Amino acid sequence: xxxxxxxxYIALALDNSGxxxxxxxxxxxxxxxxxxxxxxxxxxxRFGPGVLDIVRDTGRKVFLDxxxxxxxxxxxxxxxxxxxxxxxxxxxxxxxxxxxxxAAAEAASKADxxxxxxGVTLLTSIDQTMLNEDLSVQMKTAEYVLHLAKKAVGAGLxxxxxxxxxxxxxxxxxxxxxxxxxxxxxxxGADVNDQKRVxxxxxxxxxxxxLLVIGRPIxxxxxxxxxxxxxxxxxxxxxx
Numbered sequence: 001x002x003x004x005x006x007x008x009y010i011a012l013a014l015d016n017s018g019x020x021x022x023x024x025x026x027x028x029x030x031x032x033x034x035x036x037x038x039x040x041x042x043x044x045x046r047f048g049p050g051v052l053d054i055v056r057d058t059g060r061k062v063f064l065d066x067x068x069x070x071x072x073x074x075x076x077x078x079x080x081x082x083x084x085x086x087x088x089x090x091x092x093x094x095x096x097x098x099x100x101x102x103a104a105a106e107a108a109s110k111a112d113x114x115x116x117x118x119g120v121t122l123l124t125s126i127d128q129t130m131l132n133e134d135l136s137v138q139m140k141t142a143e144y145v146l147h148l149a150k151k152a153v154g155a156g157l158x159x160x161x162x163x164x165x166x167x168x169x170x171x172x173x174x175x176x177x178x179x180x181x182x183x184x185x186x187x188x189g190a191d192v193n194d195q196k197r198v199x200x201x202x203x204x205x206x207x208x209x210x211l212l213v214i215g216r217p218i219x220x221x222x223x224x225x226x227x228x229x230x231x232x233x234x235x236x237x238x239x240x
Contacts, residue, residue, distance in 0.1 A: 006236045008035035009205065010228065011063050011089075011181070013215035015040050020047060024054055026224055031058045033228035036089070038063035038213060049085055061088040067120050069093035072103035079104045083111035089181075089211075091161060094119040094148040101155035109156075116179060118159040119152035121145040121166070124184035142169045149174055164199030164209065171208025182209035187217050187231060201231055205238045 012034045037055040064087040145166040159179030221227035
């Protein structure tokens, strides 16, 4: 696991605001505890690349979560364009295959400011039944994620996105400097919403996660700043 400042273990997902002023206000309330802000398809499509400036202005890291998945050349060009935006993290789908992942990694390696390319394995909304029946993949979810993780390492990616439920199998199988990013994080007692494979921050950190993607437990709280600070305190206790 990569050691860093406590706030850099939290990536706040800014996925549910349709108003730029509300987005700025949320960042302002949480920037004291959050080191990384994740902007996904909704915000990037709604507001365009300029939305990234809201995060840059705080001095925090930018996580562009667009999950590129296309032919290798197209993904390489998309990664090149994203690198020009000065992001710190970006995502691609590992299910695009080794050639596509390698093309993405090579494109990033040529950038003046090289972001960390993260391979998305299995979305946290996909459970065992969906994997077997809807996707016709006859493997256990953890085994399938491990297979994709090994492909991501071999292709030269800088990290991986996988459920906390898969950490115990995946973490020992990747290099120490390979960043493991875990979505679906919920503090104890929180509503799991549409996430089917979730874990608490402390459990995820103890089992190898280096960056926790957290959304509604903070963004939906009555006091987002306090909610973020509470999670930072929990993580700090684990790191000690």
